[in-house]
Every structure is written in structure tokens, then in C-alpha cells.
Amino acid sequence: MTTKKNRETAGKSPFLRLLKPAELRRWPTAAVLSAFAVSVIVVCGGTGYTSRANADLREFEVGKVAERDVTAEQMIAYVDEDATRLRLEAQERLVPAVFKYSMGITQEITDSYRRFAALSQRLFDEGVSAEAYKLAVQSAYPGAFRPDTLDALFRDPARGRLLDFGYDVLESILESGVFAIPQIGLEQYNPDTVELLHTTGPRVERERVSYDKVITRGTADSRIVRIISSGSYPSSFAAIAPELLKPFITENVFFSSEDTEQRLAETRAQVEPVVKEIKRGEQVIRKGFIITKDDMVRLRALDQSLAQADPGRIIGRIIVLTFVFALFCFLMSSRIIGRKLTAQEVYFLAILGASYVIGAVFINGVSFNREYFMPSVLFPTALMVMLPAILINTRAAVAAATVLPLAAFVSGSFDGAAFTFALISGFSAAYTLQGAERRMDLVKAGFIIAGTNCIGMFAILLIQHASVQDTAFMLLWAALNGIISGMIVLGFLPLLENALNTATTFRLIELSDLNSPILKRLLTMAPGTYSHSVMVANLAESACQDIGANALLARVGAYYHDIGKMEQADYFIENQTAYNKHEDIAPRLSATVIRSHVKIGVEKARNMGLPKEVVDIIGQHHGNSVISWFYNEALKRESQVNVEDFTYPGSPPRSRESAVVMLADVVEAAVRTLKKPSTSRLEKFIQELIMSKFEQGQLSESELTFRDLETIKKAFVRVLAGHYHSRIDYPKVLKENSSHYETSAPQGPRG
Incomplete structure (x- = not known):
């Protein structure tokens, strides 16, 4: 007997199970807190990680020739004691x-x-x-x-x-x-x-x-x-x-x-010390030049800055990072991105955020041996926004494009230029990937992001009065940032799709190929079910397009919703010719066979590694409705009948796409029994079917509105009217059984 735990892990790669132990699956919050802790440690402890050896005073002496360059790895402000003393003396002399x-x-x-x-x-x-x-x-x-x-x-x-x-x-x-x-x-x-x-x-x-x-x-x-x-x-x-x-x-x-x-x-209290700055990337000591007294003052300031742990700065960074992660959690909530994140997605985003912070701190600490260089041009902001844009949705990408620049701002010693460039790059990535349907679109997106990066970087360099040579150099890196981001996403996307088991547009397009082995097998073993699934897919896709749901997901879910019928295809009416096997078995056994196709379909989907969203559609396309035809037959033969034996084992649809597939499934099957399918009769018939599902409570968890139901009805009528337009009108016969012998028994009030 297959346990619930086995069903949950079936079809997932050993690599995926290795990355997600049971403890972590139960505690996605721990992943977020761990990412926060790592980020705090890295940002607060790694600001000057390049080592004090860079400014070792023992190597330098006034009047001697410097044997190597010393470059400031971060912006440093220091008090010029001599200048401050002169200012103080002058201010004291002015006191009457x-x-x-x-x-x-x-x-x-x-x-x-x-x-x-x-x-x-x-x-x-x-x-x-x-x-x-x-x-x-x-x-x-x-x-x-x-x-x-x-x-x-x-x-x-x-x-x-x-x-x-x-x-x-x-x-x-x-x-x-x-x-x-x-x-x-x-x-x-x-x-x-x-x-x-x-x-x-x-x-x-x-x-x-x-x-x-x-x-x-x-x-x-x-x-x-x-x-x-x-x-x-x-x-x-x-x-x-x-x-x-x-x-x-x-x-x-x-x-x-x-x-x-x-x-x-x-007067002494009001005299402000003379503060001088050493800019990031500025050469404090130049190789081959004689060291002056002023050089030594700057060198000592650099050494002291690296030696001191500023408690105020550390506390400030922790507070800002706390707000950044709180904003991250808020923006990634279901009310913002439109759905609840899975545990895998939470781990992915936590790793993404922590990796970005670690990378930003590392890049800020690297010496580039140039008088002018903006390390933020190397921040992988576009890459880190493109991934959630594809693997989750556009809203998640916009959330990442908002939070990551703030993380860059903190890790870059509150550098406004770094924040601005990261913001431009991130939102460019989020916007560019809207509507991407082919993997080559990722490469195109990389070039578009490269162009946007160049425009943003050029504006920043104009403000900072950079030289022509520095501008050209930085624009080159800005372009490479976007192009390389697109290439990396293209290369790693299949691995991440498998690891997260997510329904990306690219993966859904691949699954919608009717030449896939599983669908070819369905066509061979259950041609009636195959034809039914294709028609359900057309209905579901059209309806989802009209209500603003994920039409591609609905189409793929409809293709695969009945794959559990393949091994017992002859027990389903759409695959039967003259002989009906249910005539020779008891109604209870018939119901068991009919019910089992949902459970078998879910297990097949998991073994195939289909996305969770598709698996949910398969498991929910009948909800928990009653197979009323066989239930009524059983009541004729037995005085005591347990309705649970004739009830589908699934749960009511919990997404709009799953609910639309359920409605498309019952409508497509029931319309086959309709004689004289004129547009007016189709509209009335479909209205009755939809309201029947609504009254049974099958749509209560799907987030569909009455306006959506009306739109879905019109979409179904439009597609079916076109499909049946050449048929001859026959006298109206409204049958209540479907291809699965399914109607639904009334249920009590729902809580």
C-alpha cells in the first residue's frame, strides 16, 4: 500500500530529496532565518575582509619610494588632526x-x-x-x-x-x-x-x-x-x-x-573636525612615488579603519538588514505574489537572497587596481530577478527587484550608485521576461537587459563626472552583466525546474507537446479518452484566457487529467464500443474502478515528475463528488450503502485552473449526450452543469467569482458551438450521466 509520504516523494530525483531533508521541508521558516543570519554575519563581518595587510604601516616610511600600490577597498572618512588643530586655533583666536x-x-x-x-x-x-x-x-x-x-x-x-x-x-x-x-x-x-x-x-x-x-x-x-x-x-x-x-x-x-x-x-565645542575622505578604489600609496607626510596620514587612517569594529555601524547594518528581510517576507507573501509559496520555493528564495548578499560583499572587497571602478556593475541582480520571474511568477520577480537593491545598498557601505544600478538592472529583468515562451527568449532578454544596464550606468557616470576611458570600461561590464545573466539562466533553468518541480512556461510548453510518449500511449490505449482530453484542453484554455488565469497550465492539466484511465480504458464509456463491462460486475466494484483513475493518475504524474500544479489538477478534477449513477444502482440492490464507497477520493479544486478543468471535463462529457446542440440549448445546458457543481460546493475553494463563472460559460458555449455547428438538430434529451457515469449527489451545508 502506498503511503502518503511515499506519494509525496514519488517521482522526485534523489538529488532533489538530498537537497530537501524532511526536517527542512517541515520548517521553511528556518531557511529564511538562516539566510538572514548568514547575511548579517557576512555584511557586518566582511566589510573590510580584504585584510589589514593591504595597509601594513611597516612597509612604508616618509621619504622612501613606495614598492607597491595601496588602494582603499571602501570609502573611508578620517579626521585630519593637523588641519583640525589649525581650525581650532583660528576659531579660538576669533573669540572676543x-x-x-x-x-x-x-x-x-x-x-x-x-x-x-x-x-x-x-x-x-x-x-x-x-x-x-x-x-x-x-x-x-x-x-x-x-x-x-x-x-x-x-x-x-x-x-x-x-x-x-x-x-x-x-x-x-x-x-x-x-x-x-x-x-x-x-x-x-x-x-x-x-x-x-x-x-x-x-x-x-x-x-x-x-x-x-x-x-x-x-x-x-x-x-x-x-x-x-x-x-x-x-x-x-x-x-x-x-x-x-x-x-x-x-x-x-x-x-x-x-x-x-x-x-x-x-567655541571649541562648535568647531567641527576637518574630515577628509578616501574614496573607494582611490590609491592611497602609488608604487614608484616618494611617500609624503600626507600619504602616511592617509595610510594610518586606512589602517585604523580596518582595525576598528564600529559598533554603531554594525548595529545600523543589522537594523537595516532586518527591515530588508521583513520587506522580503512581506513581498513574498501570498497576498502580494498571488499564491502561497511551496517549501521548495521558500528555500530557493532564501538561498538566492543569502547568495546575493555574500556575492555583493565579496565583490565589494575585491581590489580591481583601477582608479575608478564601480563593483556594483558585477552584482548579479538581473540574474537573481530572472530566476524567480521564470520559476515563480512576475510578481515574485518584482519583489526580488525591490529587495535585492536594498541588500546591495547595505552590503556596499550604503553606496547610492550601487543601489541605483541594481534597481535599474533588477526591474529591467522583471519587465523583460513578461510573456517569454521560448528558451531563446532568455537570450534576447539578456541583450535587452544589457542595453538597459548600459543606459542606467551611463546616467550614473554622467552624474559622477567619470572620464571617457572609465565610462567605456564600465559600460562594457554593464553590458556583459546582462548578457551573461541570460546565458546562465538558460543553462541552469532545466536543473532548477527539476529541482523545484515548478510549472514554468517553458516546461509547460514542452509538456503540451502531443507527441510526448505518455500522450502517444494514451492515444493508443484509450483513444476516446485522448479525444476527450484534447477537447477539455481547448475548453479550459479558452476559459482561462477569458478570466485571466494561466491558460497554458489549464491546457497541460487537461491533457494529463485522465492518464489514470490507460490501464483500464475499456471500463470508461468514451472508449467502449458495443460491450459495456460494467454490465457484468456489481455497482460497488464499478465505482471502485471509476474512482481509481484519479489516484492512479496522480501516482503516474508524480512518477513522471510532472509539476505539482499539474498533479493537483489531476487529483482535483472530480473533487469529492459522488458517482451517482452507480450509487443509485447500488441503492436498488442493497438497503445499506456507504456513500463514501461511491465518492471520488480527491479534494475540491483549490486553484482557478483546476476548477476550470473540472468544469470543462464535465461539460465536454455531458454535451456529448445533448441532442440538437444549438447555441441557446448549449448555453442553458452548460449553465445547469456549472451551477450544479457550484451548489455541491465543488467550487468553494477555487477563488472563482460569479463573474468568472459567467465568463467560463460563455467561453464553453463559444468553443462547443463552433465544434457542433454542422450537426443536425434533434429533439432535446438532457441526460445527467457523463463519460464517467458521474453526476453529483447533493451535499449538506459547507462550513
Whole structure:
């Protein structure tokens, strides 16, 4: 007895079974996680895998001739310490010395002047003599004023106004600030300006003051003269003002070392280091040239970059790769690509993705000994997109064309040019293979991809201002990338088709050849079944074309759906002539023979290595319907009959193609019994057959819609009307049995 496990593995090559142990078949998720882990390890650990020996400092010394080239394998950014130090010194030199304005001292000075003015005004009002006035002032302010200044003030008729003018000028001087400039210690600060801090409560105002506008006690006289000359003051006031105000000109702005140091610290914090770049492929050391100090600085930077494991970069790469693989899983889900992936396809895609990442990291690490070279031109993006385009479907190819450039972006140290080229190459491959039906189309696709690669690469090189020689060299590699991808796919496709057991367009076209040995054998052993299968294929193909399903798959499935009848062809009515073998055996045995052709057909298909999609059509083309003719005969002979003995062993169709083949099968067989097959009668008859299958629940898992069923009916009518157009109309006889004596018993409600 054949077990389920044996049926699943029957017909598959030992090589295929070796690649897919039972443990992996049960756990396709493990393959995806393994691919992710491998990619993370390779990308994070292999960025600088070319070895630090490339930048061994012991071989090089300033002033000596370099014996070999040293090329940067990746873009490196390093801090130029000397340039950074010079920048810092310059920025520090531009920091102004900070002075603080003293409101307290300013208030004391103005209060002192007010007291002097009040004293003078009181003496003026008392009518004292000039001598008495001078003596009183000298008593209050000993040695502060010159006698001639006080005498001039006393004798001026407008002496009260002169005191007011003096207050205004003094207030202006104090508001600008009288600076106490240290004799030493300011040489390290800005030579042109100082910074003045005004503190008013919680508010601090900063003001830049140039040195030529700074007022000191030594320059106050000239500032007083300038203020008076710019205003409408009397000449008598101008004559005495400098000496009158001199006792009150005192420093109210002082140097603040604490604030100045804080200003320096802020400036140091804002100074950005001088970062220089060594581009990927740039020669750090040139063979035959004398090594300079700058060369050694660049060489040390290269050495340190290779020696350091940057945790931030590693974590960042892991995070980005996690998102890339999450996007990969989402884009490969059934809702995106239109169907559920098999375990084999999951393993294939996981290996594909991990191989691409490993290859990208390896290519990025290879030294090409050219001043300009883009390693991304060697990435097999087109190849890796063409394979799922053929082996799965176009949607899977578009998903790969989206994810692989992101993987190239991460593995290429986030190189935008690599991402762009991979994106162009990938989508070109996905688009070019649409509708490919011959293997030579793969070669043509390779040349089309080569042309697209060249256009994309040329645009990138224009942006990067590459030389003519470099442009020509890179375009050559871009073209070879596409051509070689097409050749590789052409060579490896048969092996992959067999390994994945997938229904590619090319394989289906080969299987649709009516000269294949199995179909020739079917023609010889069961000519009626062969004719029936060909007609079913025509019906199914036409209907699938109209509803947008895979017409080629439906045709091939229809060709092979009844191969299980070959060994017992005489038990099926389409192969019988005058004698019916079922007349001599019990209905239960007849049903067993009829039912067995599904199971035998599935086993034959698996032994032949037919694609799973075709095997599913063979196993589902009767669903789990009841062979009602023999079931009814058994009921006439026995009181207790188990309906399971008269039920097909398959399951209802789970794809649109399988459901269409089921409908085409029952329609083609039943229409043979129809007399006078006019178009209107065909339409009504086919409608009844389709709705019968629908009511029995045979179409509930097929994803067909009512609109699809209407379209299928019209396609069947169109094909059959053309086939039966020359027949003579006969009275209508609607029979319910088919070539397999099959109708379906009503079923209970489906869950």
C-alpha cells in the first residue's frame, strides 16, 4: 500500500530529496532565518575582509619610494588632526574677550554727580561768592576739580543748565561703558572686538564692541568732546566739560575671565573636525612615488579603519538588514505574489537572497587596481530577478527587484550608485521576461537587459563626472552583466525546474507537446479518452484566457487529467464500443474502478515528475463528488450503502485552473449526450452543469467569482458551438450521466 509520504516523494530525483531533508521541508521558516543570519554575519563581518595587510604601516616610511600600490577597498572618512588643530586655533583666536557691565558702579557714579550738582545748585541759590563756592566744593570733593573749572562754572549765567548738560554727557559715557583694559592677558583673544555683557535681572544681552569704540579713562576726554560737538551744546559748556566730568569718569566695565573661558569652551565645542575622505578604489600609496607626510596620514587612517569594529555601524547594518528581510517576507507573501509559496520555493528564495548578499560583499572587497571602478556593475541582480520571474511568477520577480537593491545598498557601505544600478538592472529583468515562451527568449532578454544596464550606468557616470576611458570600461561590464545573466539562466533553468518541480512556461510548453510518449500511449490505449482530453484542453484554455488565469497550465492539466484511465480504458464509456463491462460486475466494484483513475493518475504524474500544479489538477478534477449513477444502482440492490464507497477520493479544486478543468471535463462529457446542440440549448445546458457543481460546493475553494463563472460559460458555449455547428438538430434529451457515469449527489451545508 502506498503511503502518503511515499506519494509525496514519488517521482522526485534523489538529488532533489538530498537537497530537501524532511526536517527542512517541515520548517521553511528556518531557511529564511538562516539566510538572514548568514547575511548579517557576512555584511557586518566582511566589510573590510580584504585584510589589514593591504595597509601594513611597516612597509612604508616618509621619504622612501613606495614598492607597491595601496588602494582603499571602501570609502573611508578620517579626521585630519593637523588641519583640525589649525581650525581650532583660528576659531579660538576669533573669540572676543568678554567684559561685564557693572550696574552698581554706574549707579554710584551717577549718584555722586547728582550730589555734586545738588551741592552746587544750593550754593548758587544761597548767593555765595565764587571763592566761597570753590572752597565748599573742594571741601566736599578735595582735589577733584581744578579751581579755574569751578570758577568758570560759577561765573557762567547758565550754570544750572551746564550742570544738567554734564549729567547727560556723563550718562551717555557710562551707558557706553568705561572699560578697564588689563595690560596683559588679552593677546590670545580677538584683536578687533570685545564682547560686552549687560545683565538686567534674568536677561543677559551681548554686544560686540570694536576696539576703536572702546572708552577708557584715557580716551574719555576725546569721547566727551565728540559727544558735545555732535550735539547742540553751548561753547561755554564745551570749554569746561572734560575737566568738569573728569572726576566722575570711572571704569564700570571689567574683564571677566570666567565668561571668557565659557565662551572659549562653547567655541571649541562648535568647531567641527576637518574630515577628509578616501574614496573607494582611490590609491592611497602609488608604487614608484616618494611617500609624503600626507600619504602616511592617509595610510594610518586606512589602517585604523580596518582595525576598528564600529559598533554603531554594525548595529545600523543589522537594523537595516532586518527591515530588508521583513520587506522580503512581506513581498513574498501570498497576498502580494498571488499564491502561497511551496517549501521548495521558500528555500530557493532564501538561498538566492543569502547568495546575493555574500556575492555583493565579496565583490565589494575585491581590489580591481583601477582608479575608478564601480563593483556594483558585477552584482548579479538581473540574474537573481530572472530566476524567480521564470520559476515563480512576475510578481515574485518584482519583489526580488525591490529587495535585492536594498541588500546591495547595505552590503556596499550604503553606496547610492550601487543601489541605483541594481534597481535599474533588477526591474529591467522583471519587465523583460513578461510573456517569454521560448528558451531563446532568455537570450534576447539578456541583450535587452544589457542595453538597459548600459543606459542606467551611463546616467550614473554622467552624474559622477567619470572620464571617457572609465565610462567605456564600465559600460562594457554593464553590458556583459546582462548578457551573461541570460546565458546562465538558460543553462541552469532545466536543473532548477527539476529541482523545484515548478510549472514554468517553458516546461509547460514542452509538456503540451502531443507527441510526448505518455500522450502517444494514451492515444493508443484509450483513444476516446485522448479525444476527450484534447477537447477539455481547448475548453479550459479558452476559459482561462477569458478570466485571466494561466491558460497554458489549464491546457497541460487537461491533457494529463485522465492518464489514470490507460490501464483500464475499456471500463470508461468514451472508449467502449458495443460491450459495456460494467454490465457484468456489481455497482460497488464499478465505482471502485471509476474512482481509481484519479489516484492512479496522480501516482503516474508524480512518477513522471510532472509539476505539482499539474498533479493537483489531476487529483482535483472530480473533487469529492459522488458517482451517482452507480450509487443509485447500488441503492436498488442493497438497503445499506456507504456513500463514501461511491465518492471520488480527491479534494475540491483549490486553484482557478483546476476548477476550470473540472468544469470543462464535465461539460465536454455531458454535451456529448445533448441532442440538437444549438447555441441557446448549449448555453442553458452548460449553465445547469456549472451551477450544479457550484451548489455541491465543488467550487468553494477555487477563488472563482460569479463573474468568472459567467465568463467560463460563455467561453464553453463559444468553443462547443463552433465544434457542433454542422450537426443536425434533434429533439432535446438532457441526460445527467457523463463519460464517467458521474453526476453529483447533493451535499449538506459547507462550513
